[in-house]
Amino acid sequence: MEKYALTHCRICNSDKLYNFLDLGSMPLPNGFLRKEELGGHEPRYALGTTVCQSCWLVQLTRVVPPEFMFSNYLYIPSTSSTMLEHFKSMAHSLITRFQLSHSDLVMDIGSNDGTLLNFFRQKGLPVLGIDPASNLAHLARMKGVNTIDALFCSSLSTELVRQNVRPKLITATNVVAHIHNVHDLCNGVSYLLSDEGVFVVEFPYLLDLLEKNEFDTIYHEHLSYFSLYPLVRLFEMRGMEIFDFVKLPVHGGSMRIFVAKKGSKHTVSPELQECLQNELNQKINSKSIYDDFSNRVQTNTKNLIECLKNLKAEGKRVIGYGAAAKGNVLLNFCKITTNLVEYIVDSIPYKQWRFTPGTHIPIYPEQRLEEDLPDYILLLAWNFQEEIMKKQAWFCEKGGKFIVAIPEVKILS
Ligand code: DWN
Secondary structure, three states: OOOOEOOOOOOOOOOOEEEEEEEEEEOOOOOOEOHHHOOOOOOOEEEEEEEEOOOOOEEEOEOOOHHHOOOOOOOOHHHOHHHHHHHHHHHHHHHHHOOOOOOOOEEEEOOOOOHHHHHHHOOOOOEEEEOOOHHHHHHHHHOOOOEEOOOOOHHHHHHHHHOOOOOOEEEEEOOHHHOOOHHHHHHHHHHHOOOOOEEEEEEEOHHHHHHOOOHHHOOOOOOEEOOHHHHHHHHHHOOEEEEEEEEEOHHHOEEEEEEEEOOOOOOOOOHHHHHHHHHHHOOOOOHHHHHHHHHHHHHHHHHHHHHHHHHHHOOOOEEEEOOOHHHHHHHHHOOOOOOOOOOEEOOOOOOOOOEOOOOOOEEEOOOHHHHOOOOEEEEOOHHHHHHHHHHOHHHHHOOOEEEEOOOOOEEEO
16 A cells, blocks of 8 residues: 555545545655755655545545654744734634633644744733644744643643643644544543633635635645534534634635534534535535646646746746745646746745755745846745735836736736
């Protein structure tokens, strides 16, 4: 059997899986290389998507071990003002909605560099971060955010309860989709959460991914691509229930769900049923929506390659903006190297002066742009289009143009 192959749905254990998009075999999308690592062995892992024909969870066909991806992690949300604002308003809205007081512990699973928790801490609440990336846990502690370097699991929650750690609020943003054993996660959360406690989960929303052709957000870190339909089933299997949700614009369209133990005082929002019905109306429980998405991916990527080749033939210079994980999926799937994109600029120091995995495009600080005026910028971090185009407005004023490939190829000036 293929290494790390998924054989059964991680939520309902069905083996009725329908494969609908094969992105080939590529290196891990955050596997940035130092100069001396170029030419060395770069492990590649199959990247394909499948949908369970029982609970309709979209998931990857392979499960790469988390220790390969999250031990020393290079993704830091705090480098974006968009994400800083997002997490600040998230913390403030949760404190207000659930009337959190200074005695209510807030725990964040996948707490990264402590950005979200720091907003709770600044309001005087006790906080605890859980993240396996020691490099990020160190950054969090430097902010004053107490953090445990570990992958969250039910055995860790047992130890925390033994130490009388009982959070009133547990958050998990862009992490539940990264976890293979979601049943163990739910067991751990349910055991740890206080009786009226709330588990708030945020994730890129499947319907946005499909509607906006966001295929580059499909990569080895993201094992699941959630809609409400399979999640309702997951939490019910674990004695919990989703009682509310909110849609968000970040990361190409996300959803935040509010979960509590069955029998809690939290009343279920009537809009939940409407959203579930909309998912069925959009046919998330049929193969055709996935086949249509796959066909659009093929068309859009062919259009991008043709656009870049035409610009090259016209003698135009193209660079990339944002050494994002999703950008590496796009570059590897389209086999775009320095043949079409000369270099990439990025604001994260960890990534600068390294090279992209698989395509080996050099990454420089954003300041490089001012020293060198290319003709076009391929916006790999399209989810920050507004922030980046505002920051680099001078580039368009000087006649430069942006290229976006998602939801389809467009030239912006
Ligand atoms: O789930 C995940 C999503 C939420 O974020 C993680 N698995 C990994 C990560 O994916 P990503 O690498 O695609 O994330 P970003 O934050 O969309 O990547 C944006 C990149 O653009 C970063 O490397 C930073 C860079 N950037 C920049 O150079 N200048 C971003 C902004 C806003 C800028 O002004």
